[in-house]
Amino acid sequence: MRYDLLVIGGGSGGVRAARIAANHGARVALVEQYRMGGTCVIRGCVPKKLMVYASRFAQEFEEAAGFGWTLGERRFDWAQLKARRDAEVARIEAIYRSNLLKAGVTLFDARAVLQDAHTVRLSDGSTLAADTILVATGGWPDAGPPVPGQELAIDSNGFFELAQQPRRVVVQGAGYIALELACVLRLLGSEVTVVLRAAQILRGFDEELRTHLAQELASVGIRFLAGHSITRIEHAGTASDADAFGALAVHMEHAGGTEVLEADCVLRALGRKPNTQGLGLEALGVVLDAAGAVVVDAHSRSSVPSVYAVGDVTNRVNLTPMAIREGHAFADSVFGKTPRVVDHTLVPSAVFTTPELGTVGLTEEQALQQYPQLDVYRTVFRPMKATLSGHTSKVFFKLLVDRVSDRVLGFHAVGPDTGEMAQLVGVTLQLGATKAAFDATLAVHPTAAEELVTLRTPAVRHNL
Ligand code: FAD
Numbered sequence: 001m002r003y004d005l006l007v008i009g010g011g012s013g014g015v016r017a018a019r020i021a022a023n024h025g026a027r028v029a030l031v032e033q034y035r036m037g038g039t040c041v042i043r044g045c046v047p048k049k050l051m052v053y054a055s056r057f058a059q060e061f062e063e064a065a066g067f068g069w070t071l072g073e074r075r076f077d078w079a080q081l082k083a084r085r086d087a088e089v090a091r092i093e094a095i096y097r098s099n100l101l102k103a104g105v106t107l108f109d110a111r112a113v114l115q116d117a118h119t120v121r122l123s124d125g126s127t128l129a130a131d132t133i134l135v136a137t138g139g140w141p142d143a144g145p146p147v148p149g150q151e152l153a154i155d156s157n158g159f160f161e162l163a164q165q166p167r168r169v170v171v172q173g174a175g176y177i178a179l180e181l182a183c184v185l186r187l188l189g190s191e192v193t194v195v196l197r198a199a200q201i202l203r204g205f206d207e208e209l210r211t212h213l214a215q216e217l218a219s220v221g222i223r224f225l226a227g228h229s230i231t232r233i234e235h236a237g238t239a240s241d242a243d244a245f246g247a248l249a250v251h252m253e254h255a256g257g258t259e260v261l262e263a264d265c266v267l268r269a270l271g272r273k274p275n276t277q278g279l280g281l282e283a284l285g286v287v288l289d290a291a292g293a294v295v296v297d298a299h300s301r302s303s304v305p306s307v308y309a310v311g312d313v314t315n316r317v318n319l320t321p322m323a324i325r326e327g328h329a330f331a332d333s334v335f336g337k338t339p340r341v342v343d344h345t346l347v348p349s350a351v352f353t354t355p356e357l358g359t360v361g362l363t364e365e366q367a368l369q370q371y372p373q374l375d376v377y378r379t380v381f382r383p384m385k386a387t388l389s390g391h392t393s394k395v396f397f398k399l400l401v402d403r404v405s406d407r408v409l410g411f412h413a414v415g416p417d418t419g420e421m422a423q424l425v426g427v428t429l430q431l432g433a434t435k436a437a438f439d440a441t442l443a444v445h446p447t448a449a450e451e452l453v454t455l456r457t458p459a460v461r462h463n464l
Pocket residue numbers: 008009010011012013014031032033034035036037038039040041043044045046048110111112113136137138139156177275279310311312313318319320321323
């Protein structure tokens with residue numbers, strides 16, 4: 001049978017597109033080579049956040065003493081957590097599958113390769129034909145430049161397979177995934193060294209935010225080796241503990257020379273690249289960019305009219321809510337007679353380190369390029385809970401305001417629940433909120449977020 005739509009990839013974008021298109025009456029098939037739910041459900045957002053929750057108990061236990069608690073012996077069981085986490089992931093995966101079936105989507109558990117502009121070949125040798133093909137194959141951990149011994153390291157996929165907690169970990173990379181996993185391991189008691197080539201973590205985020213978070217992460221005991229590159233990984237010869245890990249020697253170079261670190265686990269998190277290799281796209285004339293991403297127009301249409309692409313494979317904004325939105329807009333546009341484009345600006349996001357980072361809108365550096373009359377409101381304070389817990393962590397809030405229009409252009413924060421705050425501040429920015437509106441909003445007391453509506457004096461007034 002010929003389908004109206006054939007979706008390659010059962011991740012965030014593909015699943016949403018398939019379901020909505022089917023709801024619009026299209027005959028839809030979806031092909032998934034691994035597990036339904038894709039990166040987010042199987043080895044991304046979901047299992048990651050569960051690990052973050054697990055790790056944060058360690059800090060809560062420490063802080064409890066200041067509030068009069070005496071706790072008994074504490075023991076953490078990595079294998080038990082992994083089993084429970086994996087069961088939860090399997091539960092969500094099953095829901096994804098059943099929701100697709102309920103919507104009337106035909107599922108194929110196979111790898112798909114494009115044969116021509118309307119035909120896909122599956123790994124079992126069969127072919128499927130459709131009027132429209134949606135490529136939603138996501139991304140994959142970037143191996144980076146080849147390094148001898150890199151096969152001894154794991155990537156973020158490997159992190160979720162670890163059967164035991166490694167005691168000494170070297171994390172290479174300083175993007176959000178590297179830092180989140182570093183924090184999980186550190187809070188659970190591992191010794192963690194983050195090796196980064198750059199001078200600072202989190203490229204692309206607000207500069208002050210980067211600095212503040214780096215200080216906070218150092219204070220939870222993460223060691224940073226900035227300006228370092230790993231040149232070689234090898235077995236150290238000596239077995240470390242009586243556990244599954246053989247000791248590794250991690251050779252590094254930096255401006256001042258070379259250095260060797262011993263570790264039980266090297267986790268390389270060097271970014272992600274679009275999953276387009278071997279898909280048959282180039283042979284079909286689908287234009288890819290230098291990073292290998294499918295080049296699409298505002299309607300997610302590729303250079304071949306019957307082939308569309310959404311999500312990480314297009315390397316626009318590589319986050320689950322964006323893949324979902326692109327998938328939904330595609331289905332509405334092509335099968336629902338309601339064409340619409342997705343706005344890729346104003347993206348609220350969080351980094352689930354501990355402390356957490358929340359952000360939405362322009363960074364100070366970006367804002368200054370368009371709005372030279374920029375007021376920067378900033379506050380750094382000790383949260384109320386720390387007064388008794390004795391925790392040294394400080395909350396950081398920054399609000400960027402265009403003096404000409406009074407519009408709030410950006411919100412950047414580090415501290416507990418700032419990811420939740422970014423979601424709500426995002427709504428206000430979407431509405432075009434002014435600083436006067438923030439000022440007119442009554443505080444919720446006592447909260448950390450109330451500091452956002454009581455920012456009176458700019459810390460910096462650019463171009464005045
Ligand atoms: P994916 O979810 O990657 O799905 C693509 C699917 O296509 C996969 O299931 C794959 O198996 C399948 N596939 C690929 N090629 C083929 C083929 N040839 N044939 C058949 N099937 C194929 N985002 C957030 O918003 N918040 C977070 O907190 C967050 N945390 C993350 C943490 C980690 C560790 C990682 C790795 C990512 C995280 N992300 C997070 C990013 C998020 O997971 C992705 O942006 C999102 O999953 C992209 O969805 P997608 O549909 O484009 O691709």
